[in-house]
Amino acid sequence: MSRLKDKVAIITGAGGGFGRRMSEVFSQKGAKIVVADFDEKSGKETVEKVKEAGGDAIFVKVDVTDDESTKNMVAETVKKYGKLDILVNNAGKQGVKKDIAHMQVDEMMPFLYVNVRGPWLCIHHAAPELVKTRGKIVNISSIAALQGSYGGSAYGVSKGAVLSLTYAVANELGLYGVRCNSILPYSAATQETLRLLGEEFHELRKSGNPLHQLCTADDVAYASLFLASDESKFVTGLNLLLDGGAHVRSCPFDMEDFKRNNVYEGVEPLF
């Protein structure tokens, strides 16, 4: 219970897959949660789930791309709970299956708006409160920041910028004891990514990492918990890869050979 005891956390996009699970886990560890999302229905559902489990949460409607709206999100937090300890920049826009020649600039810009302007504005308005509490910022980037992919000229670029933002803020706010880190999740089968990219895509993605798995909302929630708690007190400017080791795999290769030549007698391979 005590890892985040009495801490106040804003989690943007907390109506969605990763954000809801983070809200539940942070609350279980003692934090008060500001569920910040522009989708009122899903955001309020997250608040209900936290409260049903005995936690404390409020919903604040926010558009992370809007200056006034993000300013108001921080003001509402301080009005209700008196301070701000943790900001998780999780709200994001995902998935386009178009190459650069066929994507229109109007389709590209929303990725920069939500995924770059969004975290920038949230940090911009939260910083004056976070310095008072020696707070923590966790930015949810993506493995797409480091690995090229089809359609990545919009999403990947926007998530790459999140890393640069992390480095800059870690330097600027380190002066006041505020830490800023990024998490880079691998593909996860959340409701939204299943709708955008389909099941086949997710099945195929498993072969891209040595653990042959997808990332889950639990993986993201517990990694965020570590970075939001004092257990990571000497960690700032980090890109934490939640990718099942995808970054050390050169290319998909035939595992059947390894399986046939299993040298670990009595222990079966997992996949």
Ligand SMILES: NC(=O)c1ccc[n+]([C@@H]2O[C@H](COP(=O)([O-])OP(=O)(O)OC[C@H]3O[C@@H](n4cnc5c(N)ncnc54)[C@H](O)[C@@H]3O)[C@@H](O)[C@H]2O)c1
């Ligand atoms: N799911 C994956 O495979 C995956 C992998 C790597 C990184 N990520 C990143 O993780 C984060 C969460 O992903 P998810 O799968 O939970 O997505 P999701 O779509 O389930 O949740 C995103 C939430 O953000 C909210 N949101 C979107 N635009 C907003 C805005 N302008 N203002 C306020 N709220 C807004 C949505 O209403 C939604 O509730 C995103 O930043 C995403 O890019 C996801």
